[in-house]
Amino acid sequence: MYGRARSLDRLGELERSNSRLEQAIVTYRGVLDLADEDSNLVPLPLVRMAAENCIDRMIFRGFFGKAVRVQQRLLQRFPDDVKLRNKMGVTFLLMNQGSAAKEVFEAVLQQWPDDGFAQVHYGFILKNTYKNNSGGALYMLKGIESGAEGTDDGRFYFHLGDALQREGKVEEAYKIYDRAVAKGLFLGRYQRSLYNVDRLSSRPFWTPEQTTYQMFFRKLEENWEAIRDEGAALLTAPPQDGFRPEAENLRDVGDWKQYDLFTRGRKITANCVKAPRTCSLIENFPPAAVCKRGQVKFSVMHPGTHVHAHTGPTNCRLRAHLGLVVPDGLRLRVGNEFTTWQEGKIFIFDDSWEHEVWHEGDSPRLILIVDVWHPELTEHERKTLVPI
């Protein structure tokens, strides 16, 4: 039965067939069921191989809940296998179940306090699920220092540095970032996006001409008042169908909301009907409308807001800001450079570079954010890159 499962598995790979893969999963499970019925029937190493392949394939297919159940069964037989436990923690993370994952890694660390893999993951969860920056940093640092397999991952350096920055330990954060740059995990100490095309040229700010999209940007500027009127009208819409608060834990203090028009290269029709002129300008310009690694949105920021230094996910887009309603007292830092908004004017920056915003004025700021494909991406890349 194990041989049959392996064959189905290989066939699934060769034929790129999910149904074959699912047959393989069922057959691996059959091996495990046999072992449960009569433990003499299946040698222990075979139970383990069947279970591990089964789990891998389930995760590949996105069947996380099923994978966890097999992992739990396997752990009953191998309770002291730290790798198995850690893998189960990762599956919970893939399921977005931070608290279940935390329990798993906590239990591992009780028994094996120096396990680096559990340390980085535990720290990651403390920081991201529980917003505990100091605890998160402590464990991620220990884990990274351990050099254990699976710890050399840009995500841990990214969040360790972020936790340190938020704790005010800026120099320590940059030491971590520089280490990650040396390992090739980041493009630069300020450019820490993790989904990159490596050859793309990069600078904090771009002129319209450098993007090659200057005609489009000029058109947006020419129409800025119509865009402003649509955005401003939406500000008074009822909250449930209006602007949503920023939800990525980027705000230090304040009130910052967004109204999406396009995301991941798709038009949000229900929102676009309320901003038809803005959306038709975008729709007529494919590098923005079909930018699968970006968004088009209105962004309103209220006085007293500070947005933590942060880095976007990818270097494949450039981000244009069109000032619509702009009081005094605003600043944007990108890398080591500062700018501010002006009504009716566009600037373009690369948000894979670290950036930070302060609103120290006394009335709300409204802008239109338009992401465009990085001009050096080929047509093929624009079509095939995974959306973000």
Ligand code: LMR
């Ligand atoms: C950002 O892209 O992080 C911000 O600059 C957006 C905004 O509304 O200022």
Ligand code: MN
């Ligand atoms: Mn940003």
